[in-house]
Amino acid sequence: METLALTALMNAAVPGATRVSRHPSKAPADDGCLCALARRLESLTPLAEQDRAALEALRGFVRSVPRNTVLMEQEGVADHALVVLAGFASRYKRRVSGRRQIVGYLVPGDFCDRGALHAYPLDHAIETLTDCRIAKVPRVAYLDLLGRHPRIALALQHARLAEEATTREWVVNLGMRSGLERTAHLLCELMERLESIGHASDGRYDLPLTQVDLADALGLSSVHVNRVLQALRRDGLISLQGRCLQILAPRQLQQLAEFEGGYL
Amino acid sequence: METLALTALMNAAVPGATRVSRHPSKAPADDGCLCALARRLESLTPLAEQDRAALEALRGFVRSVPRNTVLMEQEGVADHALVVLAGFASRYKRRVSGRRQIVGYLVPGDFCDRGALHAYPLDHAIETLTDCRIAKVPRVAYLDLLGRHPRIALALQHARLAEEATTREWVVNLGMRSGLERTAHLLCELMERLESIGHASDGRYDLPLTQVDLADALGLSSVHVNRVLQALRRDGLISLQGRCLQILAPRQLQQLAEFEGGYL
DNA sequence: CGCAGTATTGACGAAAGTCAATTGCAGTGG
DNA sequence: CCACTGCAATTGACTTTCGTCAATACTGCG
Numbered sequence: 001m002e003t004l005a006l007t008a009l010m011n012a013a014v015p016g017a018t019r020v021s022r023h024p025s026k027a028p029a030d031d032g033c034l035c036a037l038a039r040r041l042e043s044l045t046p047l048a049e050q051d052r053a054a055l056e057a058l059r060g061f062v063r064s065v066p067r068n069t070v071l072m073e074q075e076g077v078a079d080h081a082l083v084v085l086a087g088f089a090s091r092y093k094r095r096v097s098g099r100r101q102i103v104g105y106l107v108p109g110d111f112c113d114r115g116a117l118h119a120y121p122l123d124h125a126i127e128t129l130t131d132c133r134i135a136k137v138p139r140v141a142y143l144d145l146l147g148r149h150p151r152i153a154l155a156l157q158h159a160r161l162a163e164e165a166t167t168r169e170w171v172v173n174l175g176m177r178s179g180l181e182r183t184a185h186l187l188c189e190l191m192e193r194l195e196s197i198g199h200a201s202d203g204r205y206d207l208p209l210t211q212v213d214l215a216d217a218l219g220l221s222s223v224h225v226n227r228v229l230q231a232l233r234r235d236g237l238i239s240l241q242g243r244c245l246q247i248l249a250p251r252q253l254q255q256l257a258e259f260e261g262g263y264l
Numbered sequence: 265m266e267t268l269a270l271t272a273l274m275n276a277a278v279p280g281a282t283r284v285s286r287h288p289s290k291a292p293a294d295d296g297c298l299c300a301l302a303r304r305l306e307s308l309t310p311l312a313e314q315d316r317a318a319l320e321a322l323r324g325f326v327r328s329v330p331r332n333t334v335l336m337e338q339e340g341v342a343d344h345a346l347v348v349l350a351g352f353a354s355r356y357k358r359r360v361s362g363r364r365q366i367v368g369y370l371v372p373g374d375f376c377d378r379g380a381l382h383a384y385p386l387d388h389a390i391e392t393l394t395d396c397r398i399a400k401v402p403r404v405a406y407l408d409l410l411g412r413h414p415r416i417a418l419a420l421q422h423a424r425l426a427e428e429a430t431t432r433e434w435v436v437n438l439g440m441r442s443g444l445e446r447t448a449h450l451l452c453e454l455m456e457r458l459e460s461i462g463h464a465s466d467g468r469y470d471l472p473l474t475q476v477d478l479a480d481a482l483g484l485s486s487v488h489v490n491r492v493l494q495a496l497r498r499d500g501l502i503s504l505q506g507r508c509l510q511i512l513a514p515r516q517l518q519q520l521a522e523f524e525g526g527y528l
Numbered sequence: 529c530g531c532a533g534t535a536t537t538g539a540c541g542a543a544a545g546t547c548a549a550t551t552g553c554a555g556t557g558g
Numbered sequence: 559c560c561a562c563t564g565c566a567a568t569t570g571a572c573t574t575t576c577g578t579c580a581a582t583a584c585t586g587c588g
Contacts, residue, residue, distance in 0.1 A: 093436050095522055101439045103432040115425050123429040123527040161379050165387040167431050168367040172357050174438035175365045175483030179544070211567065219439030221545050226568060258359055263387040443576070475535065485577050490536060506585095529588105536583070544575075551568070558561085 033085035033108065033133050034059060036197045040109025041155040043196040044162070051149050058083070058145075061135045065128050071136075072112065072126040081113035081142040087132030088208055092216065093124045102217035104167060105129075107190070109197045113156070117142060130208040165263035174219045177257070182218050183228045185257035187238065191247060192261045203247035207240070297349035297372065297397045298323060300461045304373025305419040307460040308426070315413050322347070322409075325399045329392050336376065336390040345377035345406040351396030352472055356480065357388045366481035368431060369393075371454070373461045377420070381406060394472040429527035438483045441521070446482050447492045449521035451502065455511060456525045467511035471504070 038055050041047060062085060065071070071082055071089065089106040103124060106112065112126055117139050128134070137145070146153040166189070173182050190207070194200035211229070215222040232238045237253045239246045247253055302319050305311060326349060329335070335346055335353065353370040367388060370376065376390055381403050392398070401409070410417040430453070437446050454471070458464035475493070479486040496502045501517045503510045511517055 091432070093432070095436075095440060099440060101436040103435045115421065115428075118421070118425065120422065120425060121526075124432060157379065157382070158384065161382065161384055164379075164428060164431070167428070167435060168355070168357070168388060170435050171367045171431065171438060172359075172365040174435060175481075176359060176363060210565090217439075222566090223546080223568085224544055227544090230568085262385075474533090486534090487536085487578080488576055490534095491576095494536085531586105531588085533586095534584075537581085539580095540578085542575105542577075544573105546573075547571090549569085552566080554563100554565090556561105556563080558559100 033062070034135075036085050036108035036199070037083055037111075037135075039197045040159070041152060044158040045151055045155040047151050047155070051151050054145060054149050054152065058135050058137060058141075061137050061141070062133055063136065065132045065134045067128055067131050069128045069132075070125060071128065071134065072122060074123065074125040075121045077119055077121050078112070078114040078117055079139050081111060081117060081137045081139075082126065083111040083135040083137065084108055085133040085135055087128060087130040088213075089126060089128045089132060089134075090213070090217070091124050091126055100216050101219065102213070103170070104163065105190070105217065107193055107197070108199060110163075111156070111159070113142065115160070116146065129210075129213050162264055169263055170217075179218070179220050179224055179228045180231060181257050182220070183214070183225065184232065184237070184253050185259050186214070186218060187232075187245065187247065188250075188254050188257050188259040188261070189264070191250075192264050196264070203250050205245055206243050207245040208243050297326070298399075300349050300372035300463070301347055301375075301399075303461045304423070305416060308422040309415055309419040311415050311419070315415050318409060318413050318416065322399050322401060322405075325401050325405070326397055327400065329396045329398045331392055331395050333392045333396075334389060335392065335398065336386055338387065338389040339385045341383055341385050342376070342378040342381060343403050345375060345381060345401045345403070346390065347375040347399040347401065348372055349397040349399055351392060351394040352477075353390060353392045353396060353398075354477070354481070355388045355390055364480050365483065366477070367434070368427065369454070369481065371457055371461070372463065374427075375420070375423070377406060379424070380410065393474075393477050426528055433527055434481075443482070443484050443488055443492045444495060445521050446484070447478070447489065448496065448501070448517050449523050450478070450482060451496075451509065451511065452514075452518050452521050452523040452525070453528070455514075456528050460528070467514050469509055470507050471509040472507050 034055055037058075038047070038052055041051075041055075065087075072078060074093070084106045086108050089110075090102045091104040091106065091112070092100045092102045094100045106126070114120070114122060146156070169185075169189070173185050177185060187207075191200055191203065191205060194205045199205060211225045212222045214220075215225040218225060220228070229238075229240060232253075233240065237247070237249050237256070239248055253259075298319055301322075302311070302316055305315075305319075329351075336342060338357065348370045350372050353374075354366045355368040355370065355376070356364045356366045358364045370390070378384070378386060410420070433449075433453070437449050441449060455464055455467065455469060458469045463469060475489045476486045478484075479489040482489060484492070493502075493504060496517075497504065501511070501513050501520070503512055517523075
């Protein structure tokens with residue numbers, strides 16, 4: 001049948017934590033939230049019914065992971081792929097001073113397969129920024145999935161290209177944009193990414209990140225991020241109360257950031 | 265035989281420009297400089313004799329390209345792979361203001377195959393920064409090469425991972441390091457990369473880049489780059505006369521930059 | 529010799545970091 | 559129900575880094 005290697009490995013399911021402080025992103029933990037992955041992949045390449053079914057079969061690998069949990073160590077070699085199904089995670093590098101630079105956010109539907117699970121050690125770490133639902137797919141099962149479902153493999157390829165493009169856009173963001181523009185750009189990027197998985201609409205989405213989390217991604221101090229956010233509010237571009245972000249003037253915000261969503 | 269699709273396409277050879285203002289990087293244009301590519305790939309994965317022979321067969325696609333030539337337009341779809349064999353090129357994005365951010369340097373042995381030539385439009389442009397020798401390999405020939413030489417394909421995979429890691433390191437560089445540290449880090453990175461293809465030794469290499477070229481990569485103004493370079497000279501870390509860079513105190517420079525070469 | 533592109537210098541201003549204190553807020557335990 | 563705790567957000571004062579503008583030197587080349 002479809003999933004022989006999969007079922008053989010599907011004993012790994014673990015209920016996991018239930019404490020929920022910073023946004024479990026959607027329903028608590030009823031389903032595996034695999035819809036986020038499916039929507040993400042379908043936004044890249046059309047899938048067939050059997051592909052969706054194969055994704056459903058990943059349900060057994062899903063578990064809840066509390067906030068600030070290291071999912072993958074720097075220097076470590078990955079023996080499984082990670083898929084974020086709910087919550088936010090980050091790729092980051094640490095300096096000796098202890099400060100970290102976030103080099104990418106992982107939102108629901110994003111994954112880390114180390115370029116289809118090569119044996120090279122990772123150059124960065126991966127950690128949850130909020131409580132998350134994560135699918136931890138063993139190497140064999142993952143490769144099996146790719147082998148049997150070329151459309152999924154293609155979508156993942158495309159996703160990898162998009163992530164590379166996103167990282168380049170971050171370079172531009174850090175290299176040439178002011179704090180204000182930079183922050184605006186990040187908010188636009190997250191808007192698009194969350195919209196594609198149905199986690200945002202009408203310019204509104206749930207932003208479960210700390211100002212420190214934002215600062216570490218934006219290359220700014222958290223104090224400055226605070227001031228920038230206030231400026232964006234004062235100018236009527238956004239409203240941000242608690243974790244609820246509402247983009248009030250999408251056009252102006254994108255213009256300010258020179259945001260071009262095409263790369264995603 | 266080895267190269268049927270290749271030979272069928274090898275009418276494409278063009279002598280090309282000969283003017284040489286800023287460093288043709290090595291011998292003028294006698295051989296195809298394919299050694300740089302071979303050395304680069306071998307530094308990632310051991311190759312067999314037949315692999316090296318297949319690389320030699322690319323000679324016909326090599327041509328000279330003058331400085332500041334656009335090799336690939338942003339938004340364009342790649343129908344061929346590019347391999348830099350001599351000289352420096354850059355991946356960059358432009359803002360509406362006209363300013364550019366360089367998101368990566370391409371040195372001899374580096375390539376751009378758009379993730380094995382997918383049909384997605386490129387999110388950035390590629391342009392030579394110096395006079396270059398470039399192999400422009402048509403799609404069919406390139407895929408043929410990959411198909412017939414799994415070791416080469418593997419090496420290119422690895423190279424892609426290394427380039428991704430480098431881009432992430434640039435994010436860290438721009439996000440968390442001062443102008444001084446940032447510049448030091450770039451010089452260390454280039455040192456390692458050029459060393460692996462035999463274009464650097466004893467901490468000395470040829471740096472054919474303008475201070476503006478550096479500034480656009482470092483997210484600094486060219487004026488500030490100038491001052492930073494002077495500081496590095498004043499502190500006895502480097503000597504830079506014309507295009508000849510000599511790293512006088514490798515240890516200190518790496519320490520200043522917190523440079524860890526492992527990601528390359 | 530003079531041009532054009534680079535490199536260099538000085539003076540000044542704007543952007544962002546640091547330090548340190550204060551406020552706000554949610555969960556905890558009494 | 560309320561004080562207590564701990565993290566997150568906010569604010570103010572001051573410093574540092576870096577950008578901008580504009581002028582001046584250099585250098586290879588025609």
